[in-house]
Amino acid sequence: MGRQGHKGREASIHAALDDFVTKLKRKRLGGSSLALARHTTEVLIHAVAAQQAPTAEGIIEGVRAVSKKLVEARPLELVVGNMCRRVLHIIREEAAGDGGKASNAASDANDASDGSDDEDNSVRGGAMKAFKAEVIEVIGELIDELESVNAHIVQQALEHVSPSSVVLTSGGSDIVEAFLREANRKRKFQCIVAEGAPALAGHQMARALAERGVETTAVADASVFAMMSRTNLVVLSACGVFANGGILAPAGHHTVALAAKSHSVPVVFLAGLHELSPIGPGDDAFHANDLRSPADVIDYTALADCGIGRNGSGIDRRSGAQAEGDVAQLCVANPAYDYVPPELVTLVLTDVGGAVPAFVKQLLGEIYDPADRTF
Amino acid sequence: MLATAAGGIHPAVARLAAHYADGTITGGRARCVALLHTLKLVIADFKTPKNTKYAHALTSLVNGVVQHLQAARPMAVSMGNAVKSLKTHLARMAEDASLATEEEARARTLKHLEYFEKEKLLAAGAFIAEHGANEIVDGDVVVTHGASHHVREILLRAKRDGRAFAVTVVDSRPNLEGRDTLRKLLGAGVDCTYATLAGLSYVLREGKATKVFLGAAAVLANGAVVSRVGTAAVAAVANAHGVPVLVAAETCKFHERVHLDAVAYNELGNPAAIASTVTYPAADGLEGWEKVERLSVLNLTYDVTPAACVTSVVCESGLVAPSDVPSFLR
Numbered sequence: 110m111g112r113q114g115h116k117g118r119e120a121s122i123h124a125a126l127d128d129f130v131t132k133l134k135r136k137r138l139g140g141s142s143l144a145l146a147r148h149t150t151e152v153l154i155h156a157v158a159a160q161q162a163p164t165a166e167g168i169i170e171g172v173r174a175v176s177k178k179l180v181e182a183r184p185l186e187l188v189v190g191n192m193c194r195r196v197l198h199i200i201r202e203e204a205a206g207d208g209g210k211a212s213n214a215a216s217d218a219n220d221a222s223d224g225s226d227d228e229d230n231s232v233r234g235g236a237m238k239a240f241k242a243e244v245i246e247v248i249g250e251l252i253d254e255l256e257s258v259n260a261h262i263v264q265q266a267l268e269h270v271s272p273s274s275v276v277l278t279s280g281g282s283d284i285v286e287a288f289l290r291e292a293n294r295k296r297k298f299q300c301i302v303a304e305g306a307p308a309l310a311g312h313q314m315a316r317a318l319a320e321r322g323v324e325t326t327a328v329a330d331a332s333v334f335a336m337m338s339r340t341n342l343v344v345l346s347a348c349g350v351f352a353n354g355g356i357l358a359p360a361g362h363h364t365v366a367l368a369a370k371s372h373s374v375p376v377v378f379l380a381g382l383h384e385l386s387p388i389g390p391g392d393d394a395f396h397a398n399d400l401r402s403p404a405d406v407i408d409y410t411a412l413a414d415c416g417i418g419r420n421g422s423g424i425d426r427r428s429g430a431q432a433e434g435d436v437a438q439l440c441v442a443n444p445a446y447d448y449v450p451p452e453l454v455t456l457v458l459t460d461v462g463g464a465v466p467a468f469v470k471q472l473l474g475e476i477y478d479p480a481d482r483t484f
Numbered sequence: 485m486l487a488t489a490a491g492g493i494h495p496a497v498a499r500l501a502a503h504y505a506d507g508t509i510t511g512g513r514a515r516c517v518a519l520l521h522t523l524k525l526v527i528a529d530f531k532t533p534k535n536t537k538y539a540h541a542l543t544s545l546v547n548g549v550v551q552h553l554q555a556a557r558p559m560a561v562s563m564g565n566a567v568k569s570l571k572t573h574l575a576r577m578a579e580d581a582s583l584a585t586e587e588e589a590r591a592r593t594l595k596h597l598e599y600f601e602k603e604k605l606l607a608a609g610a611f612i613a614e615h616g617a618n619e620i621v622d623g624d625v626v627v628t629h630g631a632s633h634h635v636r637e638i639l640l641r642a643k644r645d646g647r648a649f650a651v652t653v654v655d656s657r658p659n660l661e662g663r664d665t666l667r668k669l670l671g672a673g674v675d676c677t678y679a680t681l682a683g684l685s686y687v688l689r690e691g692k693a694t695k696v697f698l699g700a701a702a703v704l705a706n707g708a709v710v711s712r713v714g715t716a717a718v719a720a721v722a723n724a725h726g727v728p729v730l731v732a733a734e735t736c737k738f739h740e741r742v743h744l745d746a747v748a749y750n751e752l753g754n755p756a757a758i759a760s761t762v763t764y765p766a767a768d769g770l771e772g773w774e775k776v777e778r779l780s781v782l783n784l785t786y787d788v789t790p791a792a793c794v795t796s797v798v799c800e801s802g803l804v805a806p807s808d809v810p811s812f813l814r
Contacts, residue, residue: 304657304758305682306656306657306680306681306682306763306764307680307682307763307764308764308766308767309761309764309767309769310767310769311769312759312761312767312768312769312770313767313769314769315769315770315773315779316769316770316773316776316779317769319776319777319778319779320776320778320779322778323778324778325778325779325780326779326780326781326782327758327759327770327773327779327780327781327782328758328781328782328783328784329656329657329658329713329714329758329783329784330656330657330680330681330682330714330717331656331657331681331712331713331714331717331784331787332713332714332782332783332784332787333717334714334716334717334720334746334787335713335716335745335746335747335750335784335786335787335788336747336782336784338744338745338746338747339745339747359682360682360683360685360686361680361681361682361683361684361685363684363685363721364681364682364684364685364717364720364721367717367720367721367724368716368717368720371720371790371793398686398690405764406678406679406680406683407663407678411663412663412666412667412670414667436673437669437670437671437672437673437674437675437676438675438676439666439670439675439676439677439678440676440677440678441677441678441679442677442678442679442683442686442687442690442691443679443680443683444679444682444683444686447682447685447686448685
């Protein structure tokens with residue numbers, strides 16, 4: 110009967126996992142990176158609870174297998190891998206922390222394994238149950254921690270925004286908006302928002318800031334270089350922070366950071382600890398990008414009269430336009446991300462304080478185990 | 485002045501002013517050509533009033549025309565240089581006692597304008613196309629921004645010369661002028677990539693760009709390039725990727741003024757162009773922005789690319805370093 114229950118639980122965790130993986134692959138998990146982090150962690154709690162391995166090492170192996178599956182679903186969502194590593198780190202710490210009780214139980218069980226004694230099994234089972242409960246409790250604390258990430262970042266706003274300064278940002282970001290609003294509570298400053306084409310999220314952001322009392326000017330992306338000569342601080346949001354201190358950011362941020370560099374304006378990236386990734390220049394995910402629909406950049410009808418698209422070749426390079434001879438090919442690039450190298454980053458502002466890019470490695474050492482860098 | 489004082493602005497000038505104001509004629513070169521054509525019409529119809537000298541009276545009239553056009557849109561540097569050249573010609577003519585009749589003076593003035601257009605604009609343009617096209621080699625991936633007459637001519641010339649290359653057109657809101665460039669290049673059979681400024685870094689790196697060609701509204705005495713807003717960003721990012729930046733500009737766009745940045749002196753476009761989101765209708769954040777207190781929208785027309793970001797200026801004399809620009813102003 111116990112076996113039946115175990116099977117049922119396994120089936121349900123498999124279903125939950127598959128559902129999450131499918132949603133990841135189809136980019137159906139919209140929303141903030143924090144929401145994704147929370148979602149991932151919740152899935153991992155179920156995965157830990159479902160582990161039947163008799164040892165802590167076994168549980169770690171099991172969770173690593175689940176992690177591998179999650180990360181491979183969408184390697185560009187660095188947050189997923191990060192949360193897997195955080196959970197694994199917790200399990201490892203707990204295993205080491207409880208004086209090796211879990212492993213002792215395991216070795217006892219191993220000693221008696223040939224006998225497959227009922228009593229031994231229940232002792233082992235009890236110890237592992239307690240161990241898992243402990244781990245799940247600590248993972249619960251991690252979820253609580255995620256709840257307060259934004260608040261801890263926003264709190265630091267007054268340390269960085271000085272009175273009557275000009276702060277520039279680009280596109281739309283909830284955390285940057287909250288950060289600037291917090292600064293505006295005590296400091297009078299001006300804000301410049303670049304619109305962030307093609308999605309133009311900066312429009313809503315500029316309006317939201319102005320409506321909440323921040324003196325705001327909306328400009329086109331093209332004006333960023335020109336406005337930089339009047340800017341004192343650039344505040345941007347990160348999608349991920351790499352081990353070398355480089356930033357995975359929304360497309361266009363590299364240009365903004367370069368404009369800032371050529372005017373010697375400090376660039377601050379806001380990023381929760383959950384966005385810190387041990388991925389570095391040697392890994393595939395470091396070089397990855399995501400290409401979005403060309404329709405957002407240029408309408409098909411805008412080029413109807415250009416001679417491309419004859420023979421059904423269309424806007425895409427892959428179609429067989431080459432055979433057509435003098436028919437030109439058009440490729441429309443709409444990347445989702447930019448890599449901002451660490452030399453353009455003045456500060457990464459996390460929920461545990463500011464870090465210069467070179468210090469990111471140190472932080473990574475504190476929150477992850479080196480063994481979990483890859484799965 | 486006499487003509488304007490009487491409320492008699494020449495119809496061709498009024499028409500030109502309207503074209504400048506509504507943007508049907510844009511670009512430093514096109515605006516300058518249109519100005520020269522209009523001035524020719526004005527001068528052909530000009531009769532010296534009684535008790536005045538031809539050159540003096542015409543100079544006042546030209547001043548009136550300039551004033552009228554300035555009100556429609558601030559003059560481009562090339563236009564300023566064309567007017568300056570005309571006035572210098574008139575001043576010289578005023579001192580020339582050998583000039584007998586008004587007809588003779590008119591013919592010489594028209595000839596001067598003809599010369600200016602042929603030499604400083606048409607011949608210069610052809611030379612720039614030639615010098616620029618010579619820089620393009622097989623396998624090049626050329627990046628450009630927006631719409632520049634010279635850059636387009638350079639690329640079309642290189643294509644006619646049989647060079648095998650591809651072009652990446654980087655475009656920016658609100659004007660999206662790059663689409664014109666894209667259309668013309670595709671029409672000529674040039675393979676193209678199109679991206680917004682957000683994709684700039686991506687297309688430079690992943691597209692393996694080898695050269696950047698940019699247009700200019702003016703090249704200043706400190707080597708800084710005044711150009712359509714967004715150009716400076718393209719030049720700066722190209723620099724960071726180690727891609728050479730060439731700016732195409734005839735010498736009549738060179739100016740002895742010096743700008744340190746684009747904020748001190750600029751031309752403001754209509755903010756409504758920024759707020760309008762026909763390209764991405766889902767974004768409606770700036771709808772009715774005028775009613776939101778503390779919210780303003782700024783539409784800059786130009787920016788200033790520092791000389792450090794420019795590898796060479798392609799002018800009718802060939803490729804010159806931006807630091808050599810002042811020597812052309814002597």
